[in-house]
Amino acid sequence: MALDASEIQTIEHDVLVIGAGGAGLRAAIECSAQQLSTGVISKSLLGKAHTVMAEGGMAAAMGNVDSRDNWKVHFRDTMRGGKFLNVWRMAELHAKQAPDRVRELEEWGAVFDRTKDGLISQRNFGGHRYPRLAHVGDRTGLELIRSLQDHGVHQGISFHMECTALEVLKDGDRVSGVLAYWRETGRFVVFRCKAVIMATGGGGKAWKVTSNSWEYTGDGIAMAYDAGAELMDMEFTQFHPTGMVWPPSVRGTLVTEGVRGDGGILKNSKGERFMFGYIPEKFAAETADTVEEAERWLDGDKNARRPPELLTRDEVARSINAEVKAGRGSPHGGVFLDIASRRPAEFIRRKLPSMYHQFKELAEVDITTDMMEVGPTLHYFMGGIRVDADTQMSTVPGLFACGECGAGLHGANRLGGNSLSDLLVFGKLAGTGAADYVRGLSSTPTTSHDQILAGVRRATDILKRDTGTNPYVLHDKLQETMQANVGIIRDKEEIEKALVDLAALGKEAETMKAPGTSQYNPGWHEALSMRSLLVTSEVVARAALMREESRGAHTRNDFPGEREEWVQYNVIVKKGPGGMEVEKRKRPDPPPLLKEIAYAKIEDLESGKVGADA
Ligand code: MEZ
Numbered sequence: 001m002a003l004d005a006s007e008i009q010t011i012e013h014d015v016l017v018i019g020a021g022g023a024g025l026r027a028a029i030e031c032s033a034q035q036l037s038t039g040v041i042s043k044s045l046l047g048k049a050h051t052v053m054a055e056g057g058m059a060a061a062m063g064n065v066d067s068r069d070n071w072k073v074h075f076r077d078t079m080r081g082g083k084f085l086n087v088w089r090m091a092e093l094h095a096k097q098a099p100d101r102v103r104e105l106e107e108w109g110a111v112f113d114r115t116k117d118g119l120i121s122q123r124n125f126g127g128h129r130y131p132r133l134a135h136v137g138d139r140t141g142l143e144l145i146r147s148l149q150d151h152g153v154h155q156g157i158s159f160h161m162e163c164t165a166l167e168v169l170k171d172g173d174r175v176s177g178v179l180a181y182w183r184e185t186g187r188f189v190v191f192r193c194k195a196v197i198m199a200t201g202g203g204g205k206a207w208k209v210t211s212n213s214w215e216y217t218g219d220g221i222a223m224a225y226d227a228g229a230e231l232m233d234m235e236f237t238q239f240h241p242t243g244m245v246w247p248p249s250v251r252g253t254l255v256t257e258g259v260r261g262d263g264g265i266l267k268n269s270k271g272e273r274f275m276f277g278y279i280p281e282k283f284a285a286e287t288a289d290t291v292e293e294a295e296r297w298l299d300g301d302k303n304a305r306r307p308p309e310l311l312t313r314d315e316v317a318r319s320i321n322a323e324v325k326a327g328r329g330s331p332h333g334g335v336f337l338d339i340a341s342r343r344p345a346e347f348i349r350r351k352l353p354s355m356y357h358q359f360k361e362l363a364e365v366d367i368t369t370d371m372m373e374v375g376p377t378l379h380y381f382m383g384g385i386r387v388d389a390d391t392q393m394s395t396v397p398g399l400f401a402c403g404e405c406g407a408g409l410h411g412a413n414r415l416g417g418n419s420l421s422d423l424l425v426f427g428k429l430a431g432t433g434a435a436d437y438v439r440g441l442s443s444t445p446t447t448s449h450d451q452i453l454a455g456v457r458r459a460t461d462i463l464k465r466d467t468g469t470n471p472y473v474l475h476d477k478l479q480e481t482m483q484a485n486v487g488i489i490r491d492k493e494e495i496e497k498a499l500v501d502l503a504a505l506g507k508e509a510e511t512m513k514a515p516g517t518s519q520y521n522p523g524w525h526e527a528l529s530m531r532s533l534l535v536t537s538e539v540v541a542r543a544a545l546m547r548e549e550s551r552g553a554h555t556r557n558d559f560p561g562e563r564e565e566w567v568q569y570n571v572i573v574k575k576g577p578g579g580m581e582v583e584k585r586k587r588p589d590p591p592p593l594l595k596e597i598a599y600a601k602i603e604d605l606e607s608g609k610v611g612a613d614a
Contacts, residue, residue, distance in 0.1 A: 017197045018165045053211050061095060128415060174396070198220035246332035250363070267336040273291065288307050389408065391429065413553045485541075499542070
């Protein structure tokens with residue numbers, strides 16, 4: 001029977017937000033507060049988002065624990081952590097607005113840990129000069145989601161759960177809706193809307209060892225790419241230094257950086273505190289190079305420098321990798337993380353309750369008495385959809401992006417805790433940007449029946465074939481090649497091997513088959529997400545091949561070290577008439593005052609010699 005697009009269910013909103021993690025929820029709250037009809041679609045159930053994996057806290061220069069902190073120091077830390085590749089304006093907006101977003105979240109019901117004086121407590125994290133992470137034990141992301149959800153539900157936002165977006169619909173150049181399907185029934189649905197906000201997170205599921213759960217297949221990145229948006233900085237994939245390595249079924253599960261922030265140390269199989277051997281020149285001035293000084297810092301000496309375990313994530317992950325490669329790893333291929341010998345059991349259970357239970361239940365390890373085994377795990381994409389800093393609109397009119405799927409704030413490496421403040425700051429700005437855009441439209445965009453029908457056909461062909469490739473097998477092969485060839489350390493030969501593998505997998509994907517009907521069919525869901533995974537992986541690999549240097553989370557064995565000329569370029573990927581186009585694009589010059597602050601000596605910033613007028 002011929003398909004008829006008019007028979008497909010249609011839902012109308014002014015703005016449709018795709019993704020119900022922190023960024024999506026914060027964006028939706030803003031649109032709804034601005035009196036727009038706002039819908040949120042989420043692939044899984046509400047509350048199940050990668051946001052909860054930001055366990056240790058959200059970074060905001062509130063100065064509650066160390067009054068020397070302010071937005072300029074936070075901005076400087078973020079730029080240095082990102083190896084100066086961050087979008088300057090985004091780093092400025094983030095550092096200035098994060099404290100207000102934390103206070104607002106508290107007004108909406110988030111129950112933060114407190115200091116003795118009753119202020120929101122802040123803990124130490126890698127790359128942050130002062131204790132800066134507002135937290136709720138080690139469940140901060142969860143509390144953030146809970147507070148936003150409560151607030152959003154009472155605001156009248158429409159939530160459409162277990163609904164997967166397949167493609168962005170367009171009227172000419174601009175956005176007009178989204179084609180999606182209900183995971184339970186397999187029925188298609190067209191959302192007609194004037195603006196779409198992508199808040200779909202990253203694509204960690206392209207790697208074998210990852211902290212991401214099944215939802216993170218790069219859908220928003222792939223849909224935006226197909227819609228013609230530019231992607232930026234995709235070569236920078238963050239390996240969080242500490243994921244569980246044992247037992248195999250939970251390999252990659254996150255172990256919060258809060259363990260190190262609260263005093264935990266890393267040791268190799270010889271019992272050596274090895275991070276002292278990996279302090280890079282550029283962080284030497286602010287890193288303790290003796291155990292004695294690191295211990296004074298732990299005891300609260302404000303003049304002592306931070307311990308090397310609190311170097312930025314890229315540095316720590318590479319160091320762990322090097323120890324394991326040198327044969328000094330733990331029995332299951334990681335290193336040891338020790339908090340037991342550093343803090344009393346009561347402190348550990350109070351500040352790190354999830355870690356305590358996680359290790360007890362999953363690995364039968366009591367972290368108040370024994371060391372954990374940990375190793376790097378793919379955690380986060382620094383790159384994503386290129387957006388305007390103030391409005392969060394992509395290069396496609398009406399298409400916005402925020403949170404992990406948007407690019408720019410973190411540059412080459414993200415500081416821990418900057419993700420939760422990122423999604424609050426830029427979620428709100430995306431909401432405002434979308435609301436302004438919608439109000440400025442002179443006509444309502446229309447959806448095209450042909451585009452809808454083509455999308456439906458592409459999806460249902462997978463069910464109709466008599467035989468074909470198993471999508472689970474394809475996903476396994478994809479993870480193998482990304483883990484082996486586009487991992488923590490890469491080189492030209494490996495990346496080219498990945499690209500050859502991806503091309504072959506892409507061919508196989510054209511004949512994927514999911515047996516059964518569209519109802520309750522996990523094999524079909526898997527096949528549909530393979531397209532996003534393949535596009536996202538290819539973008540990462542092509543960008544990684546183009547950047548011929550090592551910077552932040554992108555380490556090229558064949559191009560060791562940062563190369564000065566590369567700080568002037570972003571790698572941009574977009575869809576061209578002949579396929580994927582990759583461009584090395586010159587960055588705009590930084591605003592002089594921001595540049596002065598980012599490169600200032602900390603004493604000059606603190607004394608007001610630099611940045612006093614900012
Ligand atoms: O921002 C993060 O990724 C985060 C806070 C993670 C963690 O280690 O807790």
